[in-house]
Amino acid sequence: MNGKKILFVSSELVPYLPENQVSLMSYETPRMVNSNGGQIRIFMPRYGNINERRHQLHEVIRLSGMNLVINDMDMPLIIKVASIPKERIQVYFIDNEEYFKRKATFTDANGNLFSDNDERAIFFAKGVVETVKKLNWSPDIIHVHGWMASLLPLYLRNYYADEPLFADSKIVTSVYDKGYEGELDGEMKKKIAFDGISEESIASLSTPDYNNLLKVAVDYSDAIILASEEVSDELKNHIESLSKPVLPYVSLQEAEEAYTNFYNTEVLK
Template identity: 65%
Template structure:
């Protein structure tokens, strides 16, 4: 695995957001890979609750400055970066004042999902890809964590399918049971179709709940990792239907090493 390139894309990463199964797994797996000589990049949204001064985020002017089209609207992309102390690992933050400046992550003060979470997901997926293109950094593996990042596999497979930088990249998605209740904006399917993504790939979003968002990620991934010990029966059944490599939930003692072994034995071999 030494000198392989792995792009980690996560909704949450410690120490920038509170410790959860998702945020700690995303960090620890990337940290372990990095310690073994793997070239890593971590991307996450720059949520407004992240303390920029404490974590020493700074804007990367050469990467910022482009606009992303989200449902026919021009939305400026701002890229910030920080280094995880002691690890010499870089974390890139996808930012936009309208989508991420608010002092909350997914819900408002009444615990109601933000109405634009669907657009935030699209912006995050496109922002990651456009930034990696500017870095000209072709990843061997793209590992996705968390529902806010879960449109990325679909966008890589469809919207960016002609992009040579990702022609050899394998997509791995970790699934967690930390989702959300209810549904996202009912226009999600139409907003994805705006990007000329075929209707049959977007029908799953007609009911934009947590389960269906994960189904899209599974459908468009080369491999799946069970990031939580228990997943819903519906998701378990869906995984079983698919011709996809699967790593069952690893215990904490073998968590990081099992990911590296899975990459090596099951994911990279798909290229051969």
């Protein structure tokens, strides 16, 4: 991975959020690349339950200040950064008062999905791309972890299709069994179509459940990693129908060698 640039875009990341399969692999994968001589950038949402003082987040004024249009509304983009001290890894946080101030990640105190999770996902995808454009950093690989990040492949291949910075970037999506129960907002497809993305290309989002959202992510990815030992048959069958490179599930102990080999031989070939 020496010198290769890899952009990691994740829903969750330790140490900023509790450890689970997504947040742990979102930390371990960039750490592996970093230790093997790759250049990395990590992006995640700045949820309100992340302790800014403890983790020493601070706003980057030169990257903030842009408005992103979400379903015909102007939403200010704020960028914050922090470092994971023991790894010397910098993390960029996508923030907005309306979408990410509340003191929770995806659900309210009763366990109900936030009604605007679909808009938060659109904002996150656009915010990542616009910030990487400001950094003028052209990644060789873009690796997506977690459902809140899963609109990124769609937006890169459609809304940002003519952006030269990403012309040669390969997209990898890690598919986890950990998603969400129920469905996102029923108008999600229309909100994405507002950005000029054809409704035909996101037909599955007529029912915006976890499996259908991940189907859209893998449809617009160049390669797929099965990051959980158990993935639904529905998703597995869809992935198998695509004839794209797939890395089967490997344990954390095997991941460094397997992921590095997959990046080098299947993704960057």
